Amino acid sequence: MIITIASGKGGTGKTTVAASLAISLAAEQPPPPLFLDCDVEAPNAHLFLHPKLDKQQDVALLIPSVDETRCTHCGKCAEVCQYHAITVLGQKTLVFPQLCHGCGSCAALCPEKAITEIPNRMGILEHGLGRDGVAFARGVLNLGEPMAVPVIRHLLAWAQPASGQVVLRDASPGTSCPVVATIRGSDYLLLATEPTPFGLHDLRLAAQVAAKLGIPAGVIINRENSPYPDMDAFCAEKRLPVLLRIPFKRAIAEGVAQGKTLLDIHPEYGDCFRQVFRHISRRL
Amino acid sequence: MRIVLTSTSPGLEAAIDPRFGRADYFLVVDIDTLEWEVHTNLGANAAGGAGIKAAQCIFNFNVAAAISGEFGPNAFDALQAAGIAMYRYGDCRTASQAIERFKVGQLEKIGAPTRQGHHGRG
Numbered sequence: 001m002i003i004t005i006a007s008g009k010g011g012t013g014k015t016t017v018a019a020s021l022a023i024s025l026a027a028e029q030p031p032p033p034l035f036l037d038c039d040v041e042a043p044n045a046h047l048f049l050h051p052k053l054d055k056q057q058d059v060a061l062l063i064p065s066v067d068e069t070r071c072t073h074c075g076k077c078a079e080v081c082q083y084h085a086i087t088v089l090g091q092k093t094l095v096f097p098q099l100c101h102g103c104g105s106c107a108a109l110c111p112e113k114a115i116t117e118i119p120n121r122m123g124i125l126e127h128g129l130g131r132d133g134v135a136f137a138r139g140v141l142n143l144g145e146p147m148a149v150p151v152i153r154h155l156l157a158w159a160q161p162a163s164g165q166v167v168l169r170d171a172s173p174g175t176s177c178p179v180v181a182t183i184r185g186s187d188y189l190l191l192a193t194e195p196t197p198f199g200l201h202d203l204r205l206a207a208q209v210a211a212k213l214g215i216p217a218g219v220i221i222n223r224e225n226s227p228y229p230d231m232d233a234f235c236a237e238k239r240l241p242v243l244l245r246i247p248f249k250r251a252i253a254e255g256v257a258q259g260k261t262l263l264d265i266h267p268e269y270g271d272c273f274r275q276v277f278r279h280i281s282r283r284l
Numbered sequence: 285m286r287i288v289l290t291s292t293s294p295g296l297e298a299a300i301d302p303r304f305g306r307a308d309y310f311l312v313v314d315i316d317t318l319e320w321e322v323h324t325n326l327g328a329n330a331a332g333g334a335g336i337k338a339a340q341c342i343f344n345f346n347v348a349a350a351i352s353g354e355f356g357p358n359a360f361d362a363l364q365a366a367g368i369a370m371y372r373y374g375d376c377r378t379a380s381q382a383i384e385r386f387k388v389g390q391l392e393k394i395g396a397p398t399r400q401g402h403h404g405r406g
Contacts, residue, residue: 084333
């Protein structure tokens with residue numbers, strides 16, 4: 001079973017929720033879950049799960065390299081590239097590696113066979129055992145590299161679960177391509193939100209993504225200090241069950257700031273998260 | 285000498301468009317005769333690489349210089365490879381104003397990108 005934790009809005013407690021769910025399941029559910037930190041632009045789940053990273057692999061995208069001695073500057077490569085990653089200006093053919101999606105069309109269509117594809121390292125995958133036996137893997141995108149999706153795709157293909165192992169994917173904030181790449185193929189989407197207009201606005205967007213992808217979703221409302229009827233009304237209207245409400249408490253904020261999960265701060269959260277998991281299991 | 289300016293509408297009295305890759309129009313002007321032609325920027329809504337597409341388009345206009353507000357890193361590399369000089373509008377408001385200043389060498393010629401890339405972040 002694959003559960004993705006996403007949010008729309010950043011800073012609503014996705015990773016806190018995901019790590020707490022992982023530790024709660026590790027105590028009861030053999031084998032302990034596989035946790036995938038898919039927020040490759042700013043991975044932070046290691047702060048909660050403390051993995052001993054002992055396996056690594058580079059992620060590279062194949063980008064064009066032009067042999068100027070063979071190139072006739074006919075422009076076929078530039079014509080086919082919808083990302084404008086290769087362009088022909090008079091007697092020069094230029095490649096813009098950061099725009100290249102690695103599709104290989106330019107190399108395949110070059111009539112002079114002047115283009116070869118060379119690997120362009122854009123990030124790294126890491127794997128290791130985290131606390132409480134949680135299996136952990138993450139992708140890390142190189143600084144300044146604009147495209148996160150290839151790293152996420154490689155991570156999902158690389159870190160395969162054992163038979164019967166629950167997979168938890170921690171998504172990046174927002175609802176753009178990296179989030180869609182993380183959610184795709186999941187069985188359930190857990191949306192962490194906060195009871196503010198910003199939280200609700202982005203929850204709406206995230207719920208639309210879930211609906212478009214046809215993935216059942218539920219909501220966890222974090223930092224709830226007072227009722228926010230608009231959010232409950234939205235969840236009721238969209239039939240999004242509110243699976244857990246986490247109060248806005250100083251003790252929780254202090255604990256999370258020290259890298260503690262919710263059940264390290266209040267042990268009863270272990271049962272809360274296992275209930276959330278049982279609800280999801282029944283739903284599927 | 286032919287040059288290209290980014291503008292928000294056709295004509296020499298057009299207001300300038302400070303964006304290069306995502307400008308509304310490319311105004312091609314012969315600065316000696318003031319004859320002009322206008323081209324809609326077909327790449328204004330490109331998902332990415334708008335500056336490169338614009339440079340490729342401008343290359344075919346056979347111009348010696350381009351005037352705009354900002355040139356990002358990709359547009360800069362492409363225009364430089366194409367041998368097209370780049371100038372900034374500064375506080376010019378219309379195309380004709382910029383042409384006058386260009387003629388007397390009062391526009392800033394740039395030798396490096398004027399801003400960071402957008403990388404799909406608008």
